[in-house]
Amino acid sequence: AQTVTQSQPEMSVQEAETVTLSCTYDTSESDYYLFWYKQPPSRQMILVIRQEAYKQQNATENRFSVNFQKAAKSFSLKISDSQLGDAAMYFCASHTSGAGSYQLTFGKGTKLSVIP
Amino acid sequence: DTGVSQDPRHKITKRGQNVTFRCDPISEHNRLYWYRQTLGQGPEFLTYFQNEAQLEKSRLLSDRFSAERPKGSFSTLEIQRTEQGDSAMYLCASSPGTSGMHEQYFGPGTRLTVT
Numbered sequence: 001a002q003t004v005t006q007s008q009p010e011m012s013v014q015e016a017e018t019v020t021l022s023c024t025y026d027t028s029e030s031d032y033y034l035f036w037y038k039q040p041p042s043r044q045m046i047l048v049i050r051q052e053a054y055k056q057q058n059a060t061e062n063r064f065s066v067n068f069q070k071a072a073k074s075f076s077l078k079i080s081d082s083q084l085g086d087a088a089m090y091f092c093a094s095h096t097s098g099a100g101s102y103q104l105t106f107g108k109g110t111k112l113s114v115i116p
Numbered sequence: 117d118t119g120v121s122q123d124p125r126h127k128i129t130k131r132g133q134n135v136t137f138r139c140d141p142i143s144e145h146n147r148l149y150w151y152r153q154t155l156g157q158g159p160e161f162l163t164y165f166q167n168e169a170q171l172e173k174s175r176l177l178s179d180r181f182s183a184e185r186p187k188g189s190f191s192t193l194e195i196q197r198t199e200q201g202d203s204a205m206y207l208c209a210s211s212p213g214t215s216g217m218h219e220q221y222f223g224p225g226t227r228l229t230v231t
């Protein structure tokens with residue numbers, strides 16, 4: 001079974017500053033994928049960034065980047081130049097490719113506030 | 117290009133009633149998933165379809181829950197004899213099913229309130 005832990009229920013950041021959201025996971029599989037999803041208030045969940053476990057290079061998507069530490073089972077999200085529109089719940093999620101299981105396992109989320 | 121759509125967006129029902137939700141995935145996505153999200157929690161997996169076949173079900177999916185995807189396109193999730201504990205956001209997601217493409221695209225959800 002997989003578990004995903006987000007230890008920061010809430011975070012805040014000043015507009016234009018950088019913030020890092022933490023996530024740790026546990027899996028016995030060797031082939032797995034990690035994701036960060038954003039859920040704005042009353043709006044649907046959207047994918048922010050993904051990381052394949054077999055890739056050593058950290059994924060980046062514009063202002064969003066990850067710090068993937070495979071040995072430590074850590075997968076943090078860094079948001080640079082924070083904008084007001086970044087305010088949302090952020091969920092870390094994982095799934096494995098083994099045994100034909102495609103379900104995502106989510107953490108409990110981190111609520112990010114952006115201060116103007 | 118339309119995303120995943122869900123209907124209705126909100127549903128209020130009395131305890132003991134049956135409810136049915138619909139999900140239309142992104143066209144040509146052959147994988148479809150249902151999740152449940154309660155307040156302050158991340159989504160929890162309920163069930164998964166590949167085309168019309170229901171391949172995986174969570175232990176959360178009690179006997180009162182049933183899901184179908186009759187023609188491999190839209191899906192329905194029915195809850196019979198609703199209970200107050202069923203109050204939650206029900207999310208649908210789809211993915212292409214192509215090897216290596218593992219992102220799931222989510223719909224806006226159906227918020228169920230059982231009174």
